Amino acid sequence: MNNKGKWNNILVPLLSVVLGLVLGALIMFAFGYDPIAGYQSMIKGAFGNSFYIGETLRQATPLVFTALGFSVAYTAGFFNIGVAGQALLGWLCSVWFALTFPELPGLLLLFLSLVVGAVAGAIWAGIAGFLRAYFNTSEVIVTIMLNYTALYTTNYLIRNVLTNASDTTSRIPAGASLRVEWLTTLTKNSTLHAGIFIALFMAVVVWILMKKTTSGFEIRAVGLNPFASKYAGMSTKRNIIVSMLISGALAGLGGAMEGMGTFQNIFVQGAMPTIGFDGMAVALLGLGNPVGILFSALLFGALKIGGNSMPLMAGVPTEVVDIVIASIIFFVGANYLIRFFIDKRARVNKGGVK
Structure with missing residues (x-):
């Protein structure tokens, strides 16, 4: 370029x-x-002190994951509308695992809970990838339907399996939490958690994967021209499925950030989590580049958190x-x-x- x-x-x-x-x-x-007063209150509400900065970073954290997930599929030539459903299942399964095995050592429990969340998202996205690869179905239609399947399945499991007809599960064990005391103290009791560091790490991993590895090259090649890729000896079916699995795993991790970090539990959802659709917007604004996604996620986090102050400060x-x-x-x-x-x-x- x-x-x-x-x-x-x-x-x-x-x-x-x-x-x-x-x-x-x-x-x-x-x-x-007054637009000037409105935007001033937004900036103050997003970056006015360490608490607001912590909340802005926390809001941006799951968006990095869902945006990275969407960008991988988009680079392969697919519009993964299902990142919201994949994030929701990652959220559900990570919390479910943490509540099921509270006796595990803290770091192991946290690690396995995050892995389970990523696997859940990968499997859910893999369904659409498999159908696209072998039956040429539209991933847009399939992932939209899977979104609603994930939403109603999650609500059913919360009410009938994870709880006794309650809308909210118990809090996860302390060992499974992404909250760390020094971050909470540094940001004056904000909900910022260690997931922000995992998000930065995964942005680097995705950049290396897509730019410096053979698998990343093949995914990009399939996205640019699947017919030429097949002629060059690349397996288009395999790369379609792999790209969707990676996309879903990242989205599932985004959902796990909500369960292990922000809320420490899961509750009945009235609609799909906004981190899914906002993550798609973050990816598009960042042009699918991991560095651009980091800045775009920060912008959206500031808009969301700072926007909460606009009614109080500027009306x-x-x-x-x-x-x-x-x-x-x-x-x-x-x-x-x-x-x-x-x-x-x-x-x-x-x-x-x-």
């Missing part, structure tokens, strides 16, 4: 964010709210935050339009037209 392409890949997401914030400001102004409804996020996603989706104007301006300047 030339320098122009690299700069465009940085400029397009930045413009998407700026345009989304501008549109949010215009909407606030149109309904009689701006939290729905405006959702409008800003939706606007950013819209402009990310319209990146071809942004690139068109960037390229047009470059051609005009090159031609000497002012």
